[in-house]
Amino acid sequence: MDILRFITAGSVDDGKSTLIGRLLYDSKNILIDQLEVLEKQSKNKNENGVDLAILTDGLRAEREQGITIDVAYRYFSTPKRKFIIADAPGHIQYTRNMITGASNSQLIVILIDARQGVIEQTRRHSIITSLLKMKNVVVAINKMDLVEYSEEIFNDIKAQYQLVAEKLGLENVNYFPISAFHGDNIVAKSENMAWYEGSTLLDFLEDVEINSAKNFDSPRFQVQYVIRPQTDDLHDYRGYAGEVISGIYTKGDEITVLPQNIQTKISKIETGGKEVDSVFTNQPAVLHIEDDIDISRGDFLVKNESLPKVENEIEAVVCWLDKKELNEGNKYFIQHKSKILKAIVKEIEYKIDVNTLEKMPTSESIKLNEVVKVRLKTASPLVFDSFEESNATGNAVLIDETSNSTVGAVMIL
Structure with a gap:
């Protein structure tokens, strides 16, 4: 069974937490003891006697204020698929939280209040979606019960958002009229909107194609750990452990070790403690090579037909995540998956207005x-692809040298 990672985003009080709670509740993914706690904590009860938003608003301040502050992750499954949901806060000052939650998501659900239509925060989250090159976008027009389930209002908001999507180049945009509070078109079809002929939100999430996002054309493998037991039984054993970021690796493949730029061949492949002929995208593996080469954590083993870039200078879009300001000349660590290097900000070329x-x-x-x-x-030298070519090898983070805090989300151009 595959896993779909998706994030909900929208403005304050658009119903993101309630939507996730409804997905969990109606798909029978809440335990009895959780329900008892919910009933005790609920202030704004629905017909079932529970406030579903509390399922994701885990911080005390969130429950007291009825808002989402940090990204909350929830897990559930159906017979068809497993899901990891990131519930992102809607306030402008928590934009960084939304970006970090979206960076590992394969799909975004943007909620729009049917009474408000497309607003500034809708555009802001849509722009971030376009910057992150997200392939699948769901626009959930929520609170349809408060506009008398009007088809005209739904079509009007849909037309508003289509203009935004066209300007930003968003593709695969799907629209759903829903009421998270009452459960309309979430798990079950709504009797209140007979005019809507599409699927429910859960049916769509179960069936949406996500494997196409995997990259099998540009093989990338980064070493996370060098296995060298040096025991009597395994005296000559030297394996390079990591996850296949993209592509397929087969025994006998000619590869290049980067950034050293040394060519060799794969002599053996192991996964799950067994020797295999090949491994592919997202599989953990241990690769063995024919030659004795000095290879360290963070080095790449790539197939010769599709080489990444190896540069000392990179251009990147950075979302700044820290209260301490970013200036030219500042020094940081840059972490690119397993590789950590020292870096300096040579130039700040321009700022991007996240509204326009x-x-x-x-x-x-x-x-x-x-x-x-x-x-x-x-x-x-850093080994990378552009973020547009591969978000797996085109993203990184900046880390403060003194506090070790993550201060910047980096999309390499």
């Missing part, structure tokens, strides 16, 4: 939640 996508010149420091285009120089 316009490029704005900047002479000031970059503040929390702002998005900028920068040039970074690393202490040694």
Whole structure:
């Protein structure tokens, strides 16, 4: 059974937490003891006597204020698929939380209040969706019960969002009229909207194609750990453990070790403690090579027909996540999956207006939640693809040298 990771996003009080709670409740993924706790904590009860938003609002401040502050992750499954849901906060000051939650998601559910239509925060989250190159977008027009389940209002909001999607180049956009509070078109078809002929939201999430997002054309394998037992039984054993980021690796393949740029061949492949002929995208594996080469954690083993870039200077879009401001000349660690290097901000080229996508010149420091285009120089060569080609090898994070806090989300251009 495969796993779909998706995130819900929208403005404050659009019903993101209630939607997730409804998915869990109506798909029978809540235990009896959880229900008892919910009933005790519920303030705004629905007909079932529970406030479903509390299922995801785990922080005390969230429950007291009735808002989402941090990204909350919830897990559930159906006979068809497993799901990991990220519930992102709607407030503008928590934009960074939404970006971190969306960075590992394969699909985004953007909620729109049927009474409000497309608003600034809808556009902001849609722009972030386009920056992150997300392949699947669901627009859930919520609170249809408060507009008398009007088909005209649904079609009007759909037309508003289609203009936004067209401007941003968003593809595979699907629209659903729902009421998370009452459960209309979430798990079961709504009797109140007979005019809607599409599937329910859960049916769509169960069937949406996600395997096409996997990259089998550009083989990438990054070493996470060098296995060298040096025991009597395994005196000559040397394996390179990691996850196949993309592509297929087969015994006998000619590969290049990067950044050293040394060619060799795969002599053996292991996974799950057994020797196999090949491994593919998302599989953990241990690769063995024919030659004795100095290979360390963070190095790449790539097939020769499709080589990534190896550079000391990179251009990137950075979403700033820290209260301490970003300035030219600042030094950080850059972590690119298993590889950690020292880096310096050579130039801040421009700031991106997250409301319009316009490029704005900047002479000031970059503040929390702002998005900028920068040039970074690393202490040694970085092996990467562009984010558009592969978000797995095209993203990184900036880490403060003194506090070890993650301060920037990096999309390499």
